Amino acid sequence: MVNMVVDIIVPVYNVSKYLNKCIESLLAQTYKYIKIILVDDGSTDGSEKICDNYARIDDRINVIHKENGGLVSAWTMGIKNSKSEWVVFVDGDDWVEYKHIELLVKEQIESSADIVVTRMKQIDKGNEKFIEFCVPEGRYIGEKLKTELHPVMINAGGFERRGVPFSRCSKLIRKSIIIRNLKYSYEKATYEEDFNIIAPCLMDAKAISMLKVEGAAYCYRKVESSMLHGYDRNMSNSIYHIYPILLKACKSKNMGGFVRQIQFEYVSAVVRLFLNETKNSEGYINMSRIIKKYLTDRLFQQSLEIVDARMYPVKFRIILYFLKHYDSFMSKIIIKLICLIRRQGINHA
CATH class of the missing domain: 3.90.550.10 (Spore Coat Polysaccharide Biosynthesis Protein SpsA; Chain A)
Known part of the structure; x- marks a missing residue:
């Protein structure tokens, strides 16, 4: 060798x-x-x-x-x-x-x-x-x-x-x-x-x-104190920066075939983000702010439009449905639903 x-x-x-x-x-x-x-x-x-x-x-x-x-x-x-x-x-x-x-x-x-x-x-x-x-x-x-x-x-x-x-x-x-x-x-x-x-x-x-x-x-x-188990205060900031960077990388490398795959991962990451926010002591207020932040983001909206909800576990399909048909009333439903899913345990998705 x-x-x-x-x-x-x-x-x-x-x-x-x-x-x-x-x-x-x-x-x-x-x-x-x-x-x-x-x-x-x-x-x-x-x-x-x-x-x-x-x-x-x-x-x-x-x-x-x-x-x-x-x-x-x-x-x-x-x-x-x-x-x-x-x-x-x-x-x-x-x-x-x-x-x-x-x-x-x-x-x-x-x-x-x-x-x-x-x-x-x-x-x-x-x-x-x-x-x-x-x-x-x-x-x-x-x-x-x-x-x-x-x-x-x-x-x-x-x-x-x-x-x-x-x-x-x-x-x-x-x-x-x-x-x-x-x-x-x-x-x-x-x-x-x-x-x-x-x-x-x-x-x-x-x-x-x-x-x-x-x-x-x-x-x-698998360490119990890791991010998977605790609240990650920087998770929203990480997602908000990383995915636009990756989509930019696709463009600069002429790798357009990866765009849809990254968009799918972008939506999945935001779903995980909502579950993460149920562990935040600020609860409802912060989650409402995050939902509005992403639903007014052009790249996330484009990603949400192309995602096939059938590829997600049933409980997450419901979240996607409400995100795609969002209004102020829907915001309360989404948050209650996410909290319910969190209590049931996300690892059984």
Whole structure:
């Protein structure tokens, strides 16, 4: 196998409880030609000391300490300090299986892919579950890429059903593609921040390999305090900025075929936003403000018009119906309906 050096970028912020397992999984990789870039984003829980301790015992580890600026600023700093042509991202509270890098590199060499994607394994309170691909495993190059993957790459025809997972992680990526698309990355994003950079990168890739093989999984730890469980105050701002940026990227890349897929994801994100707002103490007033904000936004209106509600779970179809037939009276109905759905649990959609 060619001795291709891979830079592993690890954003770190207050994950001292999990960080040792993350770093140990990287040092235990069967593929040894790696550099590990730990980007400490202003940690205050001892994570910064753990990073420094590991750097002292293994010269493949480089630590960058920076002021807290958020996840996007942390991994971007890692990219800018990377010296290799190939990068892998691993978040500080996750870990990877022992052949993760070896199998990604092997597949890249054999396929000449710009992006190699492997499966994620979700760890939730000790229970493990693979997040399966929505497309068949295989190599998508040339005509096969255009005809079989591109039509479903961003959205495969359903609520949050993605042909290629949006996470930065679980991928080996040609760094030059990321560098080229940093201009589309919204640094203040706290929601869909990975989609914000991965979608333009996927559009640029000339070959993408979907790899499903034993020993290569990215192990994602489902943390109860994460955004999925708590209220994300910046979610509306993230969505409002990210999707116009992505639609602009489609235009500048002459990738008009992705517009409808991104519009579908835009509407799905706003539905999630409404569910997020039920956890806001300001409740009704703030949700009313957000509904009006999006329904007066031209890009969202265009997206709402083209979305086929039949592709959504039944409970969300009702929300879409009321959004498409909105008035002040409908606003109260929408909010009550969203609160009811939230109480029933969104994960059973």
